Each structure stands twice: as C-alpha cells, then as structure tokens.
Amino acid sequence: MAKLLITGGAGFIGSHTCVVLLEAGYDLVVLDDFSNSSSRALDRVIALAGITPSESSAKRLVTVPGSINNSLVLEKVFREAIETGQPIEGVIHFAGLKAVGESVADPLRYWHVNVGGSISLINVMAAFSCHTLVFSSSATLYGYPDQVPIPETAPIQPINPYGHSKAAVERLLNDLAASAPGQWRIACLRYFNPVGAHASGRIGEDPLGIPNNLFPFVSQVAVGRRERLQIFGGDWSTPDGTCVRDYIHVMDLAEGHKAALDCLLTEAPQLLTLNLGSGRGISVLEVVNAFGQACGQPVPHTIVDRRPGDAAITVADPSEALRRLGWSTRRSLDDICRDGWAWQSANPAGYGQRG
Numbered sequence: 001m002a003k004l005l006i007t008g009g010a011g012f013i014g015s016h017t018c019v020v021l022l023e024a025g026y027d028l029v030v031l032d033d034f035s036n037s038s039s040r041a042l043d044r045v046i047a048l049a050g051i052t053p054s055e056s057s058a059k060r061l062v063t064v065p066g067s068i069n070n071s072l073v074l075e076k077v078f079r080e081a082i083e084t085g086q087p088i089e090g091v092i093h094f095a096g097l098k099a100v101g102e103s104v105a106d107p108l109r110y111w112h113v114n115v116g117g118s119i120s121l122i123n124v125m126a127a128f129s130c131h132t133l134v135f136s137s138s139a140t141l142y143g144y145p146d147q148v149p150i151p152e153t154a155p156i157q158p159i160n161p162y163g164h165s166k167a168a169v170e171r172l173l174n175d176l177a178a179s180a181p182g183q184w185r186i187a188c189l190r191y192f193n194p195v196g197a198h199a200s201g202r203i204g205e206d207p208l209g210i211p212n213n214l215f216p217f218v219s220q221v222a223v224g225r226r227e228r229l230q231i232f233g234g235d236w237s238t239p240d241g242t243c244v245r246d247y248i249h250v251m252d253l254a255e256g257h258k259a260a261l262d263c264l265l266t267e268a269p270q271l272l273t274l275n276l277g278s279g280r281g282i283s284v285l286e287v288v289n290a291f292g293q294a295c296g297q298p299v300p301h302t303i304v305d306r307r308p309g310d311a312a313i314t315v316a317d318p319s320e321a322l323r324r325l326g327w328s329t330r331r332s333l334d335d336i337c338r339d340g341w342a343w344q345s346a347n348p349a350g351y352g353q354r355g
C-alpha cells in the first residue's frame with residue numbers, strides 16, 4: 001500500500017486523519033514540530049488503528065520531529081523512503097499556524113510558516129518527483145461572504161493574515177498546476193469549522209492556552225477548566241441572535257481527506273478545490289444547548305459584545321465535494337457533542353504535554 005507523508009499529523013485534524021488512513025492500509029510518515037501538538041496523540045492513533053507492536057508501528061507510522069521550513073529534514077524523509085523501497089507517493093499537508101488573532105499580531109510568522117513552509121515542502125516534493133498533494137485550506141479565505149451557502153466560486157477575500165496565507169498557498173498551487181499540465185495532482189480542501197473528536201474519546205482537540213474557538217472553550221467550561229463561556233454578540237441578524245457556523249465533525253473531515261486522496265491517486269492529474277462542510281448552519285446557542293445535553297448539565301454562559309472580524313453567518317455549499325468525491329458529512333451536532341465530551345471528560349487536561 002502507498003506510503004504518505006503527513007505534515008502536522010499529530011495535530012487535531014491530522015491525528016484523526018491518520019487513524020482513517022492507517023485503517024485503510026496506508027503507511028505513514030508523520031512530520032510534526034510539536035509546537036501545538038503532542039506525540040501522545042500518535043501513540044493513541046497507532047492503538048486506535050489496531051496496529052500491534054508486532055506489526056511494527058515503526059513501519060506503519062514513522063514519526064519525524066521537524067519543521068516544514070527545514071528542507072534538509074524534508075529531503076531526508078523523501079530520500080529514506082526511497083532507500084527503504086517505499087517512496088512517498090503523496091503528501092497531506094496539515095502543518096501550519098491557524099489562530100486568526102495571533103496572525104493579526106504576528107503576520108510575518110504566519111507568512112513564514114504557512115507560505116514559506118509550504119514552498120519549502122513543494123520544492124522538495126518536486127525534487128523527488130512526488131506530485132500528489134492534499135492541502136489543508138480554510139473557509140477563512142472567503143472573509144465576509146457575499147452569499148450563503150458559500151460555493152467554491154465565491155470571491156476569495158480574506159480579512160486577516162491567516163486567511164491571506166491560505167489564499168496565497170492556493171494561488172501558488174494553481175500556478176504550479178498550470179505550469180506543468182498533466183503533472184500535479186492537487187486538492188485544496190477548505191474546512192469550515194472542524195469540531196468534535198474520535199468516538200473513542202482517546203484523541204481530540206487540545207488547543208494551547210486559552211481556546212480561541214467556540215467548541216474547545218465550551219468543552220473546557222463543561223469539564224471545569226474554564227469558568228464561563230462568553231458569547232460574542234446576541235444581536236446578529238440570525239434566528240436566535242447568535243452567529244451561525246458550519247460545524248463539521250472531525251471524523252467526517254478525516255474521511256473527506258481520504259476521499260480526496262483516493263481520487264487524486266486513481267484519476268488523471270488535476271487540481272480540485274473543495275469546501276468540506278456540512279451545509280448545515282448552527283448557532284452558538286444551539287451548540288451551547290446541545291453540549292449541555294451531551295455533558296448532562298447546562299454550560300454557564302454570558303452574552304457580551306461582538307468579536308471583531310466575525311461574520312453573522314458562514315455555511316458551506318458542499319455539493320461539489322459530493323459530486324467529485326461522493327463524500328458528504330454523516331455525523332450530527334449531537335454526535336459532535338457526544339464525541340467531543342467523551343474526549344474532554346476522559347482527558348480534562350488534554351494530552352497533558354506538548355512535544
């Protein structure tokens with residue numbers, strides 16, 4: 001079975017995708033600098049995929065500590081794969097920085113890692129004739145959407161350096177594909193709001209410090225790590241006055257990555273740009289109430305002023321992913337909250353370590 005390089009594979013979406021890929025029989029090399037992840041996640045990924053020590057997890061999942069900005073480390077990964085008789089046939093590129101507020105404060109770091117790191121990776125891929133890439137993009141590049149649900153043809157109008165960095169890598173990948181017709185197999189996957197956890201509760205989202213995002217914050221309030229949720233705005237033009245988003249179960253997202261990879265590896269070279277979302281709009285208050293049901297007690301919250309940079313409603317039009325990949329989300333908000341609570345309640349302090 002094919003060997004893949006997974007950059008950022010110890011992270012939230014990366015670790016869940018590694019479980020799906022291992023179960024499908026792929027062999028993985030995970031490159032991660034562990035700046036925002038834990039190697040414990042990979043230990044649990046191996047166990048969840050049913051890989052026993054006798055199967056030598058060292059063959060099925062090899063961990064390489066390192067940064068995508070370090071081309072020497074990347075070259076070593078590709079060279080050693082060839083030397084072991086199993087060249088890297090494709091890359092799923094998760095590694096990057098993803099905090100909107102942080103990107104506003106430190107744009108140079110975001111451009112260096114998200115764009116410079118992607119260029120470093122793509123250069124090494126090309127040098128080793130590896131032309132299959134799934135890129136972790138984001139719905140953030142839509143900015144304030146002109147229309148909802150949002151199709152892939154909507155204007156690319158980022159409103160923060162994080163979104164600009166994702167749009168820039170997409171632009172680079174489009175130019176690259178156009179420069180060598182028939183060579184590159186690329187999928188740019190635009191995530192909406194990834195949430196939840198593997199149903200086992202063994203892996204999940206473990207953000208560094210105070211969570212920026214709604215779901216991990218709600219989850220940490222429920223488990224007692226945070227006092228109270230602040231809901232940013234109750235006067236939006238939405239049914240209940242709170243913002244509406246497209247929350248996608250992380251396992252649906254992981255399966256979407258496998259579907260995209262399988263398509264690239266079996267069909268003719270092409271560049272796919274796809275929304276990965278549910279197409280279902282859910283409000284902040286609906287998340288809070290559903291999570292309260294899942295954890296068996298109300299989640300304390302207060303409605304405060306709006307957060308700068310928020311849009312009232314952001315929901316995907318996911319029809320293109322269904323048409324091209326035969327993929328759509330299968331899990332509900334209740335599944336998201338049940339699985340997210342299974343993770344948080346069993347791991348109140350997350351993995352308990354970085355690195």
Ligand code: WQD
Nearest residue numbers: 098100138140193212213214215217230231232243307310
């Ligand atoms: C969701 C809703 C907040 C926290 C961001 C990135 C996007 C993607 C997902 C990477 C909003 C409200 C939040 C809180 C709240 N990440 N909220 N109290 O902003 O839709 O998208 O994360 O790709 O790129 O932009 O997600 O979870 O931050 O916010 O009321 O403590 O929850 O106002 O309406 P967002 P979010």
